[in-house]
Amino acid sequence: MTVDLDPVRRISRPGSPISSPIGPGTVPEPTPSPLALLLLGRDADPASERGVACPGELPAASDPTLVERARAAKQALGDRLFVLGHHYQRDEVIAFADVTGDSFKLAQQAAARPAAEFIVFCGVHFMAESADILTSPEQAVILPDLAAGCSMADMATGEQVDEIWDVLADAGVADVTVPVSYMNSSAAIKAFTGRHGGTICTSSNAKRALDWAFDPDGGRGEKVLFLPDQHLGRNTAVLEMGMSLDDCVLVDPHKPNGGLTVEQIRNAKMLLWKGHCSVHGRFSLDSVADVRARVPGIRVLVHPECRHEVVTAADEVGSTEYIIRAVEAAPPGTAWAIGTELNLVQRLAKAHPEQTIVFLDRTVCFCSTMNRIDLPHLVWTLESLAAGEVVNRITVDPQTSAHARAALDQMLALP
Numbered sequence: 316m317t318v319d320l321d322p323v324r325r326i327s328r329p330g331s332p333i334s335s336p337i338g339p340g341t342v343p344e345p346t347p348s349p350l351a352l353l354l355l356g357r358d359a360d361p362a363s364e365r366g367v368a369c370p371g372e373l374p375a376a377s378d379p380t381l382v383e384r385a386r387a388a389k390q391a392l393g394d395r396l397f398v399l400g401h402h403y404q405r406d407e408v409i410a411f412a413d414v415t416g417d418s419f420k421l422a423q424q425a426a427a428r429p430a431a432e433f434i435v436f437c438g439v440h441f442m443a444e445s446a447d448i449l450t451s452p453e454q455a456v457i458l459p460d461l462a463a464g465c466s467m468a469d470m471a472t473g474e475q476v477d478e479i480w481d482v483l484a485d486a487g488v489a490d491v492t493v494p495v496s497y498m499n500s501s502a503a504i505k506a507f508t509g510r511h512g513g514t515i516c517t518s519s520n521a522k523r524a525l526d527w528a529f530d531p532d533g534g535r536g537e538k539v540l541f542l543p544d545q546h547l548g549r550n551t552a553v554l555e556m557g558m559s560l561d562d563c564v565l566v567d568p569h570k571p572n573g574g575l576t577v578e579q580i581r582n583a584k585m586l587l588w589k590g591h592c593s594v595h596g597r598f599s600l601d602s603v604a605d606v607r608a609r610v611p612g613i614r615v616l617v618h619p620e621c622r623h624e625v626v627t628a629a630d631e632v633g634s635t636e637y638i639i640r641a642v643e644a645a646p647p648g649t650a651w652a653i654g655t656e657l658n659l660v661q662r663l664a665k666a667h668p669e670q671t672i673v674f675l676d677r678t679v680c681f682c683s684t685m686n687r688i689d690l691p692h693l694v695w696t697l698e699s700l701a702a703g704e705v706v707n708r709i710t711v712d713p714q715t716s717a718h719a720r721a722a723l724d725q726m727l728a729l730p
Contacts, residue, residue: 470590473503543590617654
């Protein structure tokens with residue numbers, strides 16, 4: 316998990332349980348950093364997706380009755396409940412999902428179940444936000460652990476993006492720039508995108524989103540501000556749109572003017588936000604070379620959130636759904652090295668013993684925030700709902716929701 320450790324950025328709130336009175340002659344204690352707050356399970360970072368620990372007592376992970384308790388609570392809730400499970404979730408959680416899929420597919424599935432009173436989203440925070448945006452106010456979207464955030468989504472805040480937009484305006488290019496934001500972004504970033512006439516994209520339709528954004532017949536932009544994953548933006552622009560790496564510049568929100576000169580901003584076609592996935596970003600050229608040396612004839616299949624040099628060295632690249640379809644369609648005896656989250660790779664290996672399926676990197680890596688949703692949290696959530704207590708409800712304020720919905724609707728309308 317990536318955490319902002321900028322020493323200037325600190326959180327202090329009056330009355331917070333972590334603050335202490337300072338009297339004459341006392342040496343003030345240093346204000347805990349966001350990392351300390353998260354480790355203590357107290358308070359929350361308002362500029363982050365990560366929140367507080369769940370209230371109440373969770374069942375012990377060693378409780379042998381957890382599976383039966385989850386089944387009983389789910390049965391008691393009946394049609395009032397709809398459980399969504401992201402592909403990167405643990406098997407013990409996926410076992411109770413009514414639908415599995417990627418983030419956008421699951422948000423769509425939630426919207427398609429208007430009769431479900433409770434939508435339990437086994438994923439991360441931005442996914443639950445998207446489900447809340449797309450469902451009715453009468454439906455409660457619930458995240459079993461509020462600390463299940465996304466390091467990539469945390470790399471772009473609404474305040475940072477507004478500041479960079481002002482930089483683009485000062486450079487005279489804001490009017491010809493269209494924001495395109497990855498689904499893996501907060502509601503605030505989706506709302507920014509909607510306010511400025513942009514669209515959301517997924518890893519499977521990023522090219523269509525960029526085609527739309529650059530379409531001269533539609534009177535749209537000469538440039539795209541791509542948020543928050545630099546790798547998906549670069550890979551799509553260069554490998555699918557025919558742009559060069561020189562057409563792409565990196566916007567660093569922690570540097571003055573995004574770390575760019577006015578000339579660089581004006582010359583660029585793709586303004587790539589400096590964000591990345593902490594799981595997909597770990598794969599390297601060494602990983603690819605190593606697995607090819609170890610397993611002759613192996614095919615390397617990676618997600619487009621991987622670094623550009625890894626994607627270009629792979630045999631195939633595609634979204635999570637593409638990866639699943641490719642493995643399912645492959646003949647027996649096929650060998651795959653897959654560069655995506657480990658839970659999914661392990662699940663594919665179990666489902667297809669007739670193929671050789673390995674994780675691309677020797678050092679295995681789960682998505683730490685996805686793995687916060689475990690069986691104890693799910694049991695606690697379902698039993699609370701069955702007892703009439705709605706816990707960990709995710710809500711997006713109406714104004715943010717309206718602008719974010721506009722950007723999501725634009726994605727649905729992409730040609």
